[in-house]
Amino acid sequence: MIDLKALRDDPDTARASQVARGADPALVDQLLAADERRRSLLSAFEQQRAEQKELSRSIGKAAPSEREAVLGRAKQLAEQVKDAEAQADAAAEELDRLLWAMPNIIVDGVPAGGEEDFVELRQVGTPRDLAAEGIEVQDHLAIAEGLRAIDTERGAKVGGSRFYFLTGIGSLLEMALLQWTLNRLVDEGFTPMTTPTLVRPEIMAGTGFLGAHADEVYRLAADDLYLVGTSEVALAGYHSNEILDLTDGPVRYAGFSACYRREAGSHGKDVRGIIRTHQFHKVEMFVYAPIEEAEAEHERMLAFEEASLTALGLPYRVIDVAAGDLGSSAARKYDCEAWLPSQQRWLELTSTSNCTTFQARRLGIRERTADGRTRPAATLNGTGVTTRWLVALLENHQQADGSVVVPEPLRPYLGGRELLEVVR
RNA sequence: GGAGACGUCGCAUAGUCAGGUCUAGUGCGCAUCCCUGCUAAGGAUGUGAGCCCGCAAGGGCUCCGUGGGUUCAAAUCCCACCGUCUCCGCCA
CATH class of the missing domain: 1.10.287.40 (Serine-tRNA synthetase, tRNA binding domain)
Known part of the structure; x- marks a missing residue:
């Protein structure tokens, strides 16, 4: 609040x-x-x-x-x-x-307006000219099926629509992404955390997810618990009703968890493949900071996200999300969107929000300042990596024969493999 | 799932059976000051959070896991819930 x-x-x-x-x-x-x-x-x-x-x-x-x-x-x-x-x-x-x-008060400079009124801050990297390379573009699912990496048919049989199995190299590739990201975040001073995915109502409400988008959240009525859509929820709740010592600088966590989303109201949208699913995995950055340092921390998380995309060879753009599209907790939000060759459009891969002291007030998260007083802390969150990144990875690194080049940073996590080949 | 014990101001504890200066005591820790040439030891004072009124000085209210109830009055009595621990059962 x-x-x-x-x-x-x-x-x-x-x-x-x-x-x-x-x-x-x-x-x-x-x-x-x-x-x-x-x-x-x-x-x-x-x-x-x-x-x-x-x-x-x-x-x-x-x-x-x-x-x-x-x-x-x-x-x-x-x-x-x-x-x-x-x-x-x-x-x-x-x-x-x-x-x-009352939603959070936006940071000065955030563009006014709704979903379409974002400001593009920059584009980094150049999409490959696949046609010029003589490649008939396949979408991520077609590629993945060639690699035996994703099985959406059996996913639907077992879990219903928007569920999937990652199989073989698909599963390994996801693990590689998660671990690569987690390791780098540890190097950046983040404490890795494996978090609960079921949380109590007051925690879910405190993070602001039960506002306008409450129907996006799974609720287990028999137990009065909610399934989290991101480990941000658990990580924000982690220090709820506590007084933190931030005099030595921000406290940074890298949470890993499964994420669950009902995707209500998105019928017919992104139905093919694993762009939009009910369950995926994510490494999430979460920071508790003195309010004066919040904007700098926000920029730092954005920089980390951009470094990840660049290292993986994914062309992307950064947008400053407009005020009307922020969600109730965020005072400013940057999204990174990678190029999606099969659809010739940008696909959101990361999102980082500065929630200033809004979440902290709801959750009773305070800090003790150097002069001994208490005040609400600032909280920030950002995407480390998600299962969805597989989509961009497969499409942007596809070859004419349906194989996929493994970006250099992930090779150590895949036993040194440089190429994922079609399974005959 | 069954049985039992327990949640008190950073930590540890007293207080709960017999409701009324509990306006929550004590120890540790912490802070400031004093004393001692230094060190060790000692002494004094202070030391939870939130909110309201006030320019301020200051004053007031709430909180003893959470929420209700009984009462003129609740840490204390009653009910529900949450959590922790121990034992048994089951189990990845």
């Missing part, structure tokens, strides 16, 4: 943020009114409560003759206090409801 005091001091920034997101700026004024109301009712309650405590304490030492009279007054006061508390609670609840409905 956002900082109420900051909102009180500077409501215009919040209104402008709402407008940029295409959201309702009136929410800001509703918040201000609810805040005002809550504070006045809280003060009234606290004053009465203090009075009641005073009186109640006096009963123990009251003379027997006065006892009855004091007790009578105390009972009366107790009724009033109960009433005042109920009013204060109701006002707090209303404020809370509004507060949880």
Whole structure:
């Protein structure tokens, strides 16, 4: 959630943020009114409560003759206090409801508008001219079937549509990607983590995934648990309700987990292959940082993602996602999209978000500053690598005979193999 | 799955049976200061979080795993839930 005091001091920034997101700026004024109301009712309650405590304490030492009279007054006061508390609670609840409905305030410079209004920051690498190389372009599934790397038919038999098996070299290639990325993140000072994939409601809500996109999340009703769509959820919950020491710099985690997404509302979209699936694997970067260092950490994660794509020989572009397409927690988001030869379009491979102190407030994540005070920390997340990268890898490195060249960095993880050959 | 024990202000503990200066005691740790030529030892003071009022000084409220309830009054009594530990059973 956002900082109420900051909102009180500077409501215009919040209104402008709402407008940029295409959201309702009136929410800001509703918040201000609810805040005002809550504070006045809280003060009234606290004053009465203090009075009641005073009186109640006096009963123990009251003379027997006065006892009855004091007790009578105390009972009366107790009724009033109960009433005042109920009013204060109701006002707090209303404020809370509004507060949880308010998305994060965007970072200055984020493009306004919706999904189509992103700003392309740069393109790196040049897509191969496959036609000029005499290659009849195959899509990732066709290539993978030649390599016996992916089996979507049996995936559907076992799990339904949007499920798949990675088989043989497909499975090995995924493992190679995951491990290569994890190792490099360890070198960068990230602590590797294998995380829970089922989480409690308050953790899922705290990360902001139960807002507008709640129907994307699997819920196990019998146990009241949610399946995570990314280990960001578990890693954000990891330090919930804790006070961290960030005086030596940000705390960085590299989480590995399976990820589950319902893909509700995407019927007929990306139905072929493994571009959009209900389950995949991901290495996720997650950082807890002092707010002053958040933007620098964000750039660092983006740089890591770009280095990965470059090392794998994947042409990509970086976009600064527009305000309306950010999701409730993010204040800024950069996506990296790799070139997809079979569709002649860009495909999102990474996404890194600066959530400033928004998630931290919901989850009770604070830091103790050098002067001994506490304040909410900033949280950031970014994609390390995902199963989807196989799609870009197979397509961009395909050869005329259906084989696929293994990018140099992955070879050590595949026993030195340089080429994945078609299985006859 | 069965049986039992237990969740207290960084850590460790007292308090819970018999509700009322518990406005949560004590030890350790930590911080500042004092004393000692240095060291060791000692002493004093302070030391949880959140919120509200206030320019400030200061004052007030909430929190003893979480949420309800009983009561004038709840760490303490009642109920539910969550978690931890021990033993048994089962199991990758």
